[in-house]
Amino acid sequence: MSQFSIMVIDDEKIVGSMARLSLEKEGYDVETFLDGESALKRIKEKFFHVVITDFKMKGVDGLEVLRTVKRLYPETAVIMITAFANLDVAIEALRDDVHDFFPKPVKIKELKASVERALKKFKESHES
Amino acid sequence: MAPSSSPTLLPRLFRRLRSLWRSATGGRAVELPVLFARFQAVLAAKNRALEIITDMGEKLGGDYLFDINYTQGAYALLFEAMEDAVSAFSRLTDNRYPELAEVLARIDGLIRRMLTSAGPGSNKLVLFHDDITWDLAGEVGGKNYQLAVLHNELKLRVPPAFAISTAAFDEYLQHNGLTGQLAEMGDETAGGEAALAAMRRAVLAGSLPPDFAKALAAAVRKMRSRCGRHCRLAVRSSADEEDGFFSFAGQFESILNVDCTESAVAAAYRRVVASLFQPDAVAYQRHLGYGLGRVKMAVACVAMIEAEVSGVVYTAAAANERDTMLISAAWGLGPGVVDGLTDADLYTVRKGENPQLLSVRVGRKELMVVRSEDEGTATVATPVELRSKSCLTESQVLELARRAMTIEAFYKGPQDIEWAMDGQGRCYFLQTRGLRLGEEEDAASAAAPLPPEDLPVLMRNRGSVVQHGATAGRVFILQHVDDLDRVPRGSILVARHDSPHFVRVIPFVNAIITDLGTPTSHMASICREFAIPTVVNTGDATTVLTAGQEVTLVADSGGDCTVLQGVAHELLRRQRRGAANMRQVYEYRRQKYIMRYIAPLNLVNPLEEEFTAQRCRTFNDMIRFMHEMSVQALVEGAVRQGNGLLKFFGRQRAVRRLKIDLPLKMLLVDLGGGVAKEAGAEVTFDELTSVPLRAVLQGMMHPGVWHEEGVALRGRDLMASMTRAADLGNAGATAGYNVAVVSREYVNLSLRFGYHFSMLDCYCGDQPRNNHIFFRFVGGAASITSRSLRLRLMATVLAEYDYVLKITGDLLVARLSNIGSDEVCRILNQTGRLSVYVKQLDAQLDSEESADRLAREFLRGNYTIQP
Structure with missing residues (x-):
C-alpha cells in the first residue's frame, strides 16, 4: 500500500513486532528479521528505504549490516538501536554514515520521526 | 551508687539515666533520632522503588520499543529497592509485620515466573472457588479467578464452582504424551487442519492422570453434597490469559448441563481442552501472537442455576458514553444473547447513585436456549406469549445495574458481565471481564x-x-x-x-x-x-x-x-x-503482565479492616502500607519517648498538636528545630519553625481556598479524626490521620481529607541540589469519572509548577528536585492550596472541559466553585 519499505532487524521478537505494528499504522511496508544473516540475504533481493537494526546481535552485527547496506544501496537510511550504548560504537556507526542512533528503550514517536526525516531526504533527492 | 571520681561520673550518670528512661518508656523505646533515621531509610528505599515503577510504567506503556534486557534489568533494581524498603521497615517497626517479607517473596515469585515463562507456582489441580486467592489468578485462568473475586471479595451471588487448574492441564498433556506432539507441531503448522484434528482426537481420547482423577472425584463429591445429587454443571474454558487483555470471547467450547459425576465432568473437560485446537480458536490465538501450546487451559465447573432469563451487562455503552450502561436479556440460558442467537431485549440505564432506566427495546425473541433432557442444550421456539414480552421489570433492571456498578467500581473500569436470573428472581453472576472500549x-x-x-x-x-x-x-x-x-x-x-x-x-x-x-x-x-x-x-x-x-x-x-x-x-x-495497539504483540503482553503485580493500588484506606500486610497484592500496595505504618511507628515511638520524658522531666514533648485556623487536626512530631523552643503541647502557626510545613500550611489557609458552605460538612467529617487522634495510647490510632514529621528544613506530611489521601515529603534547605518535593495523592469515594477528572485537574495545575507527573489509575505522583528554597516554598504554598481545593470538588467535575476550566481558574487564583 505504500511506496516505502522498511526493514527491522532485532534478535528479540518483541522489538520487531512492536516496530512493525507502529510503522504499518503509518502506512509503510515493514519486514522484520531476527538476525543479520537472513536480513542481508533479503537485502540482496529487495531495496528498502530504511533499515532499522539492533547493534548487538549474534553473528552478523549491526555495524556489519550498516556497512553492507550502505555498500549495496547508499541511498538507504540505516537507523541503529542498541541497549549497550557506548561512544565508540556510535562514532564508528557515524563514520559509516548511520542515519540515526538510539539507545534502547527507544521512544516510538522519535523513531517514527527519524524514519520520516530519512524518507523526506530520500524524496527530496529524487525530486531534484 | 555515688560517684567515686569525676571521670567515671558522667558515663555512670548516663547509664543510670538511660535505665530510668527505659523503665519509664517500657524498655522498648528507641531514641527519636535513631527512629527517624530508620524512617528516612524506608522513605528513601520506597521512593526509589516508586521511581522505578514509574519508569517501568512509562517504558512498558506501549510508547517505547524495549526488550527483555530492559524489563529484567529494571525489575532487578525494583526488587532490590523493595527488599531494602522492607528490611528498613522491619527495623523501624521492630519486625511487627513479618508477613510483609512473605508477600514480597510471593509477588517476586510470580513476577520471576512470568519473566522466565516458567510454569505454575503451586501444583494444585482442582480448587473450589472459595479457596482461590489473588496469587492463583494465573493458575486457575481468568474466568475462574474473576468469579472467585465476585464471590469472595464482593460477596455477590455466584453459583458454587470449582476450578481445574493449568497445572492439571500440563499434567493431562504430559500423561497422555501430548506435550511432545504439541512441540513437534510447532508454530508454523499450527494452522494445519489435519494436525489440529489429530490433536483434538488425541485430547478427547486421553485419560486423566491418577492424582488428577482423584482430585476431580473429590471435587465432584463435594459439589453434590453442596448442590444435591441432581446438580448439573456448566463446564467452561478459563484459559490462563482469558479475560485479561484479550477476551477470547466465545473462542472455546462451553459444555452446559453436564451431569455432576466424575466421568461426565472428565468428558466435558476433554472437550473444552480439545477446543483449544479448533481452527477458529487457533486462528484467534495466532492473531494475538500465541504459538500453539502457549495458551494453557484451566476449566471452570460451575453449578447451573435454573435460569429463566440470562443476559449480559456492558457497564459502559461506549468510550464517550461511560455514564450509560447497556443490559441485554433473553429468555432461557446465556447463549441466546452471547452467541447472538436471538433478537434480545436491550435496556439502557443512566448510571449514578440512583440509576435511571433510559430506554427499553423489546426484541423479537423467537428462539431461546434451554437445557436438554440429557446433557447439553437445545435451541427451541420461544412460547408465543413470551416473545415480545420484556424479560426484566424496571426494578430488576435497576437492581442489576446497581450490582454491575459495584463490580465496575471494584475493577475500576468498564466490565462485560454475564448474569442469569432464576424463577425466584435471584440474580447470579456467571462471568465478568474488562470491557474493551475504543480509546x-x-x-x-x-x-x-x-x-x-x-x-x-x-x-x-x-x-x-x-x-x-x-x-x-x-x-x-x-x-x-x-x-x-x-x-x-x-x-x-x-x-x-x-x-x-x-x-x-x-x-x-x-x-x-x-x-x-x-x-x-x-x-x-x-x-x-x-x-x-x-x-x-x-x-x-x-x-x-x-x-x-x-x-x-x-x-x-x-x-x-x-x-x-x-x-x-x-x-x-x-x-x-x-495508535497501534501493542497489546496485539504477544511478547509485549508477557512483559507488560508483570505490571499487574507492581503498579495497581488496592490498599487505599488505612481505616479499613483490609488494610493489612497480608492484603498487599502489588508492590504499590506494599509501599502504601509501609508508608502508613512507618508514620505510625514514628509517631508511636515519639509518643512513648515523649511520655517517658514527661514522666522524667515533666515538660518535654515529642508529639504535639497543631493549633491552627483550619478545619483539620494535625499531630506534629518534631525531630529538632521544627517548633519554637517555648511552644507547649499545642503549637500555633507562629511557633512553627519548620520552613516547608509553614509554606504548605500558608497555602492551605490561603483566603478563599476553603469554601464557607463546605466547612460545616467538613467539620463533621473531620470530627472523627479529632477524637481518634486525641487518644495516642492506642496502637493504630494515627493511621490515616494528619501527621507532620518536621525539622527546620524538612516535612513529611500525611493528610487525609475524607477519602483523599496525600503524602508530601519535602526537604527545603540552603542547597538547591539537596531540595526535593515528592507529592502523592490517592482519591477514592467518588465515581470513576470524577476521580479521573480530579486527577486531570491536579495534573494540569501541578504541571504548571514544573512537577514531573505520573498518573497510574487513582494514584498521582509528582516530583520536583534541585530547586532553590524560595521556589520550593512558592510551590509548596500552591500545592497546599490545591490539596484542599480539590477535596471540595465533586459535583462540579462532570466533564474534561469542567476539569480544565477549574484548573485554569485555579491557576489564575480564582478558587470559586460554581456548579
Whole structure:
C-alpha cells in the first residue's frame, strides 16, 4: 500500500513486532528479521528505504549490516538501536554514515520521526 | 551508687539515666533520632522503588520499543529497592509485620515466573472457588479467578464452582504424551487442519492422570453434597490469559448441563481442552501472537442455576458514553444473547447513585436456549406469549445495574458481565471481564463532524454501532459460515447473524455489518479488540447492499452509522490513524503482565479492616502500607519517648498538636528545630519553625481556598479524626490521620481529607541540589469519572509548577528536585492550596472541559466553585 519499505532487524521478537505494528499504522511496508544473516540475504533481493537494526546481535552485527547496506544501496537510511550504548560504537556507526542512533528503550514517536526525516531526504533527492 | 571520681561520673550518670528512661518508656523505646533515621531509610528505599515503577510504567506503556534486557534489568533494581524498603521497615517497626517479607517473596515469585515463562507456582489441580486467592489468578485462568473475586471479595451471588487448574492441564498433556506432539507441531503448522484434528482426537481420547482423577472425584463429591445429587454443571474454558487483555470471547467450547459425576465432568473437560485446537480458536490465538501450546487451559465447573432469563451487562455503552450502561436479556440460558442467537431485549440505564432506566427495546425473541433432557442444550421456539414480552421489570433492571456498578467500581473500569436470573428472581453472576472500549482519543476524533461527501447514501442510522470508525471496501455477503474462507482481505463482511466464527476473518476484513445481533455478543467483543468498524442489527443490510459493491462505512462513536456508495477518499484521509495497539504483540503482553503485580493500588484506606500486610497484592500496595505504618511507628515511638520524658522531666514533648485556623487536626512530631523552643503541647502557626510545613500550611489557609458552605460538612467529617487522634495510647490510632514529621528544613506530611489521601515529603534547605518535593495523592469515594477528572485537574495545575507527573489509575505522583528554597516554598504554598481545593470538588467535575476550566481558574487564583 505504500511506496516505502522498511526493514527491522532485532534478535528479540518483541522489538520487531512492536516496530512493525507502529510503522504499518503509518502506512509503510515493514519486514522484520531476527538476525543479520537472513536480513542481508533479503537485502540482496529487495531495496528498502530504511533499515532499522539492533547493534548487538549474534553473528552478523549491526555495524556489519550498516556497512553492507550502505555498500549495496547508499541511498538507504540505516537507523541503529542498541541497549549497550557506548561512544565508540556510535562514532564508528557515524563514520559509516548511520542515519540515526538510539539507545534502547527507544521512544516510538522519535523513531517514527527519524524514519520520516530519512524518507523526506530520500524524496527530496529524487525530486531534484 | 555515688560517684567515686569525676571521670567515671558522667558515663555512670548516663547509664543510670538511660535505665530510668527505659523503665519509664517500657524498655522498648528507641531514641527519636535513631527512629527517624530508620524512617528516612524506608522513605528513601520506597521512593526509589516508586521511581522505578514509574519508569517501568512509562517504558512498558506501549510508547517505547524495549526488550527483555530492559524489563529484567529494571525489575532487578525494583526488587532490590523493595527488599531494602522492607528490611528498613522491619527495623523501624521492630519486625511487627513479618508477613510483609512473605508477600514480597510471593509477588517476586510470580513476577520471576512470568519473566522466565516458567510454569505454575503451586501444583494444585482442582480448587473450589472459595479457596482461590489473588496469587492463583494465573493458575486457575481468568474466568475462574474473576468469579472467585465476585464471590469472595464482593460477596455477590455466584453459583458454587470449582476450578481445574493449568497445572492439571500440563499434567493431562504430559500423561497422555501430548506435550511432545504439541512441540513437534510447532508454530508454523499450527494452522494445519489435519494436525489440529489429530490433536483434538488425541485430547478427547486421553485419560486423566491418577492424582488428577482423584482430585476431580473429590471435587465432584463435594459439589453434590453442596448442590444435591441432581446438580448439573456448566463446564467452561478459563484459559490462563482469558479475560485479561484479550477476551477470547466465545473462542472455546462451553459444555452446559453436564451431569455432576466424575466421568461426565472428565468428558466435558476433554472437550473444552480439545477446543483449544479448533481452527477458529487457533486462528484467534495466532492473531494475538500465541504459538500453539502457549495458551494453557484451566476449566471452570460451575453449578447451573435454573435460569429463566440470562443476559449480559456492558457497564459502559461506549468510550464517550461511560455514564450509560447497556443490559441485554433473553429468555432461557446465556447463549441466546452471547452467541447472538436471538433478537434480545436491550435496556439502557443512566448510571449514578440512583440509576435511571433510559430506554427499553423489546426484541423479537423467537428462539431461546434451554437445557436438554440429557446433557447439553437445545435451541427451541420461544412460547408465543413470551416473545415480545420484556424479560426484566424496571426494578430488576435497576437492581442489576446497581450490582454491575459495584463490580465496575471494584475493577475500576468498564466490565462485560454475564448474569442469569432464576424463577425466584435471584440474580447470579456467571462471568465478568474488562470491557474493551475504543480509546477516548479515537472516540473524540470519530465523533467530530464528518466532511460532506457527494456520494449516494445506501443506509443511514440503522442498527447498533459496536465499534466506531470509517472504512471502505467491497461488500461480501456471507450466505453460510463455511464461506468464511472465501472472504477476500479488505472486504466489508455483510451477514445475516453475527457469529463468533467470524474471528477467522476479523483481523482481515475492513468492517462487519449484520442484519441481526447484539452489541453485547462475543463477536462484538472481538471486533472491539481488533478495532474493526462493526454495526449489528441493521435489519436488512444483506438485502440493501449487494455483493461486490464498493462502499464506505462511517460508524461514529455517537452511535450513528452511514453507508455510502463508493469510496469517500477525503473522509477516509481525514480519519486520524489510531495508535497501534501493542497489546496485539504477544511478547509485549508477557512483559507488560508483570505490571499487574507492581503498579495497581488496592490498599487505599488505612481505616479499613483490609488494610493489612497480608492484603498487599502489588508492590504499590506494599509501599502504601509501609508508608502508613512507618508514620505510625514514628509517631508511636515519639509518643512513648515523649511520655517517658514527661514522666522524667515533666515538660518535654515529642508529639504535639497543631493549633491552627483550619478545619483539620494535625499531630506534629518534631525531630529538632521544627517548633519554637517555648511552644507547649499545642503549637500555633507562629511557633512553627519548620520552613516547608509553614509554606504548605500558608497555602492551605490561603483566603478563599476553603469554601464557607463546605466547612460545616467538613467539620463533621473531620470530627472523627479529632477524637481518634486525641487518644495516642492506642496502637493504630494515627493511621490515616494528619501527621507532620518536621525539622527546620524538612516535612513529611500525611493528610487525609475524607477519602483523599496525600503524602508530601519535602526537604527545603540552603542547597538547591539537596531540595526535593515528592507529592502523592490517592482519591477514592467518588465515581470513576470524577476521580479521573480530579486527577486531570491536579495534573494540569501541578504541571504548571514544573512537577514531573505520573498518573497510574487513582494514584498521582509528582516530583520536583534541585530547586532553590524560595521556589520550593512558592510551590509548596500552591500545592497546599490545591490539596484542599480539590477535596471540595465533586459535583462540579462532570466533564474534561469542567476539569480544565477549574484548573485554569485555579491557576489564575480564582478558587470559586460554581456548579
